[in-house]
Amino acid sequence: xxxxxxxxxxxxxxAEQVLQGVSFDMQQGDVDVxxxxxxxxxxxxxxCINRLTEVDSGDIWLGDTxxxxxxxxxxxxxxxxxxxxxxxxxxxxxTALENITLGLKRVKGxxxxxxxxxxxxxxxxVGLGDQTDAYPAELSGGQKQRVGIARALAMxxxxxxxxxxxxxxxxxxxxxxxxxMQDLAAGGMTMLVVSHEMGFARSAADDIHFLDNGQIVExxxxxxxxxxxxxxxxxxxxxxxxxxxxx
Amino acid sequence: xxxxxSSAVDDVGIxxxxxVERPWALLVLAGFWGWLGSRWINDFLLPDSIAVSSERSFVxxxxxxxAAETLGSVAAALGPVGAPVDVVASLVGFxxxxxxxxxxxxxxxxxxxxxxxxxxGFGFVLAVPLSVGxxxxxxxxxxxxxxxxxxxxxxxxxxxxxxxxxxxxxxxxIRELPGVGAGPLPAQAFWVAVVGFTLxxxxxxxxxxxxxxxxVDAGQLTAARAVGLSRAEGIRYVVLPQGxxxxxxxxxxxxxxxxxxxxLAAFITVxxxxxxxxxxxxxxxxxxxxxxxxxxxxxxxxxxxxxVMGWVEERSSVPGVGGRQ
Numbered sequence: 001x002x003x004x005x006x007x008x009x010x011x012x013x014x015a016e017q018v019l020q021g022v023s024f025d026m027q028q029g030d031v032d033v034x035x036x037x038x039x040x041x042x043x044x045x046x047x048c049i050n051r052l053t054e055v056d057s058g059d060i061w062l063g064d065t066x067x068x069x070x071x072x073x074x075x076x077x078x079x080x081x082x083x084x085x086x087x088x089x090x091x092x093x094x095t096a097l098e099n100i101t102l103g104l105k106r107v108k109g110x111x112x113x114x115x116x117x118x119x120x121x122x123x124x125x126v127g128l129g130d131q132t133d134a135y136p137a138e139l140s141g142g143q144k145q146r147v148g149i150a151r152a153l154a155m156x157x158x159x160x161x162x163x164x165x166x167x168x169x170x171x172x173x174x175x176x177x178x179x180x181m182q183d184l185a186a187g188g189m190t191m192l193v194v195s196h197e198m199g200f201a202r203s204a205a206d207d208i209h210f211l212d213n214g215q216i217v218e219x220x221x222x223x224x225x226x227x228x229x230x231x232x233x234x235x236x237x238x239x240x241x242x243x244x245x246x247x
Numbered sequence: 248x249x250x251x252x253s254s255a256v257d258d259v260g261i262x263x264x265x266x267v268e269r270p271w272a273l274l275v276l277a278g279f280w281g282w283l284g285s286r287w288i289n290d291f292l293l294p295d296s297i298a299v300s301s302e303r304s305f306v307x308x309x310x311x312x313x314a315a316e317t318l319g320s321v322a323a324a325l326g327p328v329g330a331p332v333d334v335v336a337s338l339v340g341f342x343x344x345x346x347x348x349x350x351x352x353x354x355x356x357x358x359x360x361x362x363x364x365x366x367x368g369f370g371f372v373l374a375v376p377l378s379v380g381x382x383x384x385x386x387x388x389x390x391x392x393x394x395x396x397x398x399x400x401x402x403x404x405x406x407x408x409x410x411x412x413x414x415x416x417x418x419x420x421i422r423e424l425p426g427v428g429a430g431p432l433p434a435q436a437f438w439v440a441v442v443g444f445t446l447x448x449x450x451x452x453x454x455x456x457x458x459x460x461x462x463v464d465a466g467q468l469t470a471a472r473a474v475g476l477s478r479a480e481g482i483r484y485v486v487l488p489q490g491x492x493x494x495x496x497x498x499x500x501x502x503x504x505x506x507x508x509x510x511l512a513a514f515i516t517v518x519x520x521x522x523x524x525x526x527x528x529x530x531x532x533x534x535x536x537x538x539x540x541x542x543x544x545x546x547x548x549x550x551x552x553x554x555v556m557g558w559v560e561e562r563s564s565v566p567g568v569g570g571r572q
Binding site: 087 | 464466467469470471472473474475476477480484485488489492565566567568
């Protein structure tokens with residue numbers, strides 16, 4: 001079943017064309033990775049899917065929901081689309097637990113005690129059951145990002161968006177976050193990930209989309225893209241990544 | 248963030264300085280409030296049959312005056328080496344001269360406290376929507392709240408009080424309200440001053456809160472929106488709780504200004520601290536003593552405010568947001 005359909009999306013920011021006709025589909029349970037040089041429109045693509053950014057033209061469908069239709073309730077939509085940020089963006093004044101319960105209480109209307117119960121479950125799931133009362137300032141980057149993932153999961157989304165989830169982390173902390181993402185992927189979560197983390201892409205991705213100048217240059221399973229890319233641009237970018245190691 | 252953290256250490260202000268490094272200052276303040284509180288209870292609450300007359304000092308004046316005189320003559324007898332004794336004598340003399348004026352000043356300080364608390368409190372209630380409108384409002388709302396703050400901050404507080412008191416029919420309206428000026432409730436001039444300080448303080452507080460809101464990382468609201476909170480909910484539950492914590496140091500400044508600016512209410516006949524001091528000085532011609540005395544009252548009020556705000560800052564801070572990092 002097709003969960004996400006991106007159809008010929010254009011987006012511009014102040015006279016600059018960011019996305020120029022991007023199209024792809026994701027099936028339920030797919031894990032797709034968006035790669036490409038900085039400024040190629042990867043993050044913008046993600047933000048269009050939960051309407052943090054509005055498209056200029058084109059359509060996005062999430063299941064039966066016409067995401068890009070003006071009458072679509074964005075607050076409803078966003079409950080179905082979890083988002084994980086490069087800079088974590090944990091609510092700085094709330095503990096790890098409260099970061100998760102805020103949405104449950106205020107958006108889903110879950111009763112306070114039940115919200116705490118569910119939040120503890122999600123923190124356990126990302127391996128942070130012992131950090132429920134820690135404030136973001138007291139957590140390491142890797143822990144923050146795992147709280148960020150738990151916060152998004154708690155809303156029980158149909159699709160999870162990851163915007164460079166490991167690129168702000170010290171190298172030794174990347175592994176924990178990647179492990180959580182691999183668990184999620186194995187558990188059947190549909191995930192669209194902007195990342196240059198080769199290890200994750202190789203082990204978990206169904207498809208990799210190589211984006212350059214707002215267009216998808218090439219798509220395919222990781223082994224095909226990494227070993228035998230059809231386009232020179234893809235080959236050049238990926239060989240650069242592999243030479244530099246994971247970012 | 249790391250640069251902010253290191254500068255925050257220098258940014259502690261008087262508050263923590265008073266409470267941590269000078270415990271004796273806390274003792275003096277405790278004594279001041281103990282005396283002031285019992286004065287208010289005596290003057291406003293106790294029935295006349297058991298209260299000390301509201302015109303009489305708790306400490307009898309005559310023995311203190313006699314002591315000052317004795318010390319003075321001792322100093323004179325000692326000649327040049329008696330200079331330190333002479334200093335003590337004149338200090339005791341100052342206390343003896345001040346004692347009779349303390350009761351009316353204490354009653355004035357009551358109105359000063361009420362004016363300040365009302366101004367900062369009601370002003371805050373206005374300042375939050377003003378600053379949110381300024382930062383997150385549409386064009387029209389931004390323009391409106393900017394105009395308000397610039398108009399208020401750009402004109403003298405005294406002129407604002409005069410317009411409210413003499414220029415507008417506000418005084419008449421308030422005078423007609425039930426209870427005003429009757430029993431323990433102050434007369435209309437006080438309420439006009441409350442309106443004036445509220446409107447004025449709101450503008451200044453809005454500026455402090457605005458800059459604090461702007462210092463909250465934009466990603467916070469983005470994350471709130473991504474979870475499914477509306478913009479208003481994101482501001483209410485995520486941005487404001489952080490911004491208001493960042494605003495506390497600036498907000499403490501506004502409280503300290505307001506304590507002193509409340510003396511302008513004297514010009515519209517509110518019988519607060521400065522009004523009382525000036526009235527007594529005019530009667531007794533002891534200008535220096537009375538204004539020094541009034542200044543000491545203000546100093547004690549301001550230091551108390553610093554201590555309280557330092558405590559509020561500490562209590563409300565969480566790791567990473569506000570307080571001493």
